[in-house]
Amino acid sequence: MKNEVQLIAYADRLGGTLSGLTALLEGPLSGLFGGLHLLPFFHRIDGADAGFDPIDHTAVDARLGRWSDVRALARRIPFMADVIVNHISAASPQFQDFVRRGEQSPLAGMFLTLGTVFPQGAREEDLLRIYRPRPGLPFTSVALQSGARRILWTTFTPQQIDIDVHHPRSREYLEDILRTFATNGIRIVRLDAIGYAVKKAGDSCFMMPETFDFIAEFSRTAQRLDMEVLVEVHSHYRMQIDIAAHVDWVYDFALPPLVLHALYTGTARELKEWIRIRPRNCLTVLDTHDGIGVIDAGPDASGEGGPGLLADEALAMLVDRVHAASGGTSRQATGAAARNLDLYQINCTFYDALGRNDVHYLLARAIQFFLPGIPQVYYVGLLAGTNDLDLLARTGVGRDINRHYYSAEEIEASLQRPVVAKLFELIRLRNAHSAFAGRFELHETEDGALDLEWRCNADFARLRIDLSLGTHRLEYSRDAAVATLALG
DSSP: OOSSOEEEEOTTTBTSSHHHHHHHHHTTTTTSOSEEEEOOOEEOSSSTTTTSSOSEEEEEOTTTOOHHHHHHHHHHSOEEEEEEOSEEETTSHHHHHHHHHGGGSTTGGGBOBHHHHOTTOOOHHHHHHOOOSSSSOSEEEEEOTTSOEEEEEOSSOTTEEEBOTTSHHHHHHHHHHHHHHHHTTOOEEEEETGGGSOOOTTSOSSSOHHHHHHHHHHHHHHHHTTOEEEEOOOOOHHHHHHHHTTSSEEEETTHHHHHHHHHHHSOOHHHHHHHHHSOSSEEEOSOOSSOEESTTTSSOTTTTOOOOSSOHHHHHHHHHHHHHHTTTTGGGGSGGGSSSOOTTEEOOOHHHHTTTOHHHHHHHHHHHHHSSSEEEEEHHHHTTOOOOHHHHHHHOOGGGGGOOOBOHHHHHHHHTSHHHHHHHHHHHHHHHOGGGGSEEEEOOOOTTEEEEEEEETTEEEEEEEETTTTEEEEEEEETTEEEEOOOO
16 A cells, blocks of 8 residues: 555546546546545445445446446556445345245355344343444344245344355355455455454454454455455444554544544644554544544443543533534434434534634644555545535435535536645645655644654654644755645
8 A cells, every 4th residue: 555645435426437537536636646445336336325235246336337447447546445244235136035045045144144143042131232333233124035034134224234254155255356356456455344244142243352353364365365454443442453453454533533622622632642552554534435433532332441532521522513513514414313323423524524614624634644654535525525415315314414426517616725725735745755754753742732743864744733822834844945835
């Protein structure tokens, strides 16, 4: 993975098709990105969860293009794609064969039922122990064609059927996805929802020792195909540190709430504590196709009782401030207000979470780019996008508030905005300056200040922010002199 800023994007929402996205990367976005995380482009992209419930994980949605378009894109830019490990669409041919033929289907064992995990029956305490990111139990009753009913494991939605990742047919299914990706030039895979992939009676069914074993095994399979592995898990910050020791890459999901907290409160104490202990093999994000995580900076929600990077009262303040900064629009997309009830995230664009304050937004991006790791910028954040209330009203899906479909005219208009132009300057500095290949230092400061510096031989780049006064200085070496980049 190149040590340059990467783009996260849906092809249908930025460019319209794979060739349209490629044209953007070769045109107005040329030279900005050292990598691309292309969000699900499989058949179909418009299911229950914006492509994260693939009917055919090895087929490109024909509305976007073909595998030849994927290969062409992969030749131009290092390319990451998702392997949805935990589940498959209820409309998939595999599951539909099970519905038609029941236990006579050779694929029947792929799908987890309540009885698969609890052959002796589940007690109340067993069910209460299961960790889930949404309210209620992770089960859906499904009628087979024969009239028989099965209680299936559905961690996320009734349309996303969990698979038994240890079953031979499931392993064949997942390995076929990896081989298809490798054949078509994909060199980095993101293991989506893998924290829920292993189920065990009497346990949490989330990030257990058995889950770590499966992650290691599946990662080795991908690595044998010459692919790097990114693990996607939203959880207590200690879990991210543990995972980082076993895989190529993890996310720094604690960073977005901590940056917001620092800018809201004028203190970087909690942010600096995280900078001191966070893993270095991470992808830094402020925004993604999901919401702004709260669980990642909060106390351990699994019941173990570990404290968070932010206390409960600080998290409550953070949520209220996001809703206030967005003019209340994020409240319409978060929690019980939206159809996909997410307990541990706020659905809002990062630009709206900062009240559309250009300077604060650029300072947040500067902090992200100055921390060790590989920065990723979500396409809505790249264009300093605002909450899409029309899309939210049409779908009722909270996350859609941050999943806008950009027309060519909207892209062109966004590129003319000063905040976007300045963000492009910041990205180019992060990509090109040699200091970012050197040594990082977090300088000691008062709680109200942040001082981040990179040095490589005689070259340096340094970001100093006085949060209490709202001032900053970004300076860097250039041709044996010192240059500055004002963010507002």
